[in-house]
Amino acid sequence: MRAVVYSEQGSIDVLSLVEREPGEPGPGEVRVRIVRSGVNPSDWKNREGVMGPMSFPEVVPNSDGAGYVDALGEGVDGLAVGDRVWATIASAGRPTGTAQEYTVLPAYRVFPLADGLSFDLGTLGVPAVTAHSALTRSDGGPSRLAPGSLTGRTVLVQGGAGAVGNAAIQLAVWAGAQVVATVSSDTKAALATAAGAHHTVDYTRGDIVDPVRAFAPDGVDIVVEVAPAANFAADLKLVKPRGTIASYSNDGGDDLGVGVTALLWANARVEWVVIPALDPAHLRAAAEDITAAATAGAFRAGEEAGLPLHHFPLDRTAEAHAAAESGTVGKILVDVSDI
Incomplete structure (x- = not known):
């Protein structure tokens, strides 16, 4: 071979x-x-x-x-x-x-x-399972994704045009969430919108906190984070108390640049998502949910899906x-x- x-x-x-x-x-x-x-x-x-x-x-x-x-x-x-x-x-x-x-x-x-x-x-698989894991780490669940499992929640996807960001948008929307995604250009905004994002914010045009708050005045329940070193300070201002910041990468460096006081006052869960560390049962559950979304036409690939x-x-x-x-x-x- x-x-x-x-x-x-x-x-x-x-x-x-x-x-x-x-x-x-x-x-x-x-x-x-x-x-x-x-x-x-x-x-x-x-x-x-x-x-x-x-x-x-x-x-x-x-x-x-x-x-x-x-x-x-x-x-x-x-x-x-x-x-x-x-x-x-x-x-x-x-x-x-x-x-x-x-x-x-x-x-x-x-x-x-x-x-x-x-x-x-x-x-x-890797982008989809990573996104699934990030969306199911919150205090109070859900531990599985299905239509309605994220109804009433708002999800911020940092880097909505990436493969994990795309999967997170599609899966979160399928599960009933309202989704805001950050992007770095109009082209990437179009891709995030094609994936199903309800709102996009271009982080190259300035601080994202006010534009995200305009969409989610009370803050967001889940942050799916690709670049914590660059975004953590903003994430702490945007995540709701008892919300979750789930980071799966270290784009932008290793230093989070925030103090203990900011972390304490956020009163939020910070999760690190590394899918090779998932046990077989969690991997199987993610695969079942992803397959269900794909079978329903809610998880797709190609430019038309962002x-x-x-x-x-x-x-x-x-x-x-x-x-x-x-x-x-x-x-x-x-x-x-x-x-």
């Missing part, structure tokens, strides 16, 4: 296309024939060494993917050879991701993909990583094999 690998960390030049034998699934594992692979920021950051040294002598990158079940290990229930599936956090703690024709991963990271849903949509898709063939995975690293708006996909 064809696989993209790297044996040292660095620029896209460390990636190479090689031939490898497909792995055999062990107990509790599934082998998936990958049709589409998705690139996330963590993929290129791991390749560059931003997130720490390599744990394996050779790594196949990319943590999201969709395709068909090809083989099952002992003890796997609920899946059958030939099933359409999507997989996420494929490379977490493992040397083999989805930038290859066949990948082996734990069955709890593999989920059914209904016939009516595209393989493109199946590559959105998330442009950019396709690269497997032998151009390095270009796909470069596109992701350069901040290309939308989701970067690698077309691994024919459907």
Whole structure:
């Protein structure tokens, strides 16, 4: 099989296309024939060494993917050879991701993909599960998302044109929330609006507090945060008492720049969302809710849903990583094999 690998960390030049034998699934594992692979920021950051040294002598990158079940290990229930599936956090703690024709991963990271849903949509696992986790960390719940589960709540999505921001908007709106999203241009405002945001605020035009308060005079219940170092002071002014700030990234640096007094007076919950740390039960619950939203047509991919898709063939995975690293708006996909 064809696989993209790297044996040292660095620029896209460390990636190479090689031939490898497909792995055999062990107990509790599934082998998936990958049709589409998705690139996330963590993929290129791991390749560059931003997130720490390599744990394996050779790594196949990319943590999201969709395709068909090809083989099952002992003890796997609920899946059958030939099933359409999507997989996420494929490379977490493992040397083999989805930038290859066949990948082996734990069955709890593999989920059914209904016939009516595209393989493109199946590559959105990391953004969608991250968004789901951020929206279900609040004091008093909900712990699951469904129509009506966020009715009466207001959600602020910082960075509404990113992949996680897009998923958070779509899922929050499906669950009944009012959503305001921050963006950095009119083009990105259009994307956030296409995702379903009720209001957008351009943070490049000044402080966001007053414009967000104009939409949500009483503040917001949940903040889905991509850049806490840049936004935390504003988040504390906007979040309601007993509300939640759920941060999933550290865009903009590591220093929050706020004192203990500001944190105390906010009386809010601060959550850090890292989905490889989710236990299998929480991951399964998120996957079920995301699938329900997708089946209902409430979670979509493509420019019409506010998330442009950019396709690269497997032998151009390095270009796909470069596109992701350069901040290309939308989701970067690698077309691994024919459907």
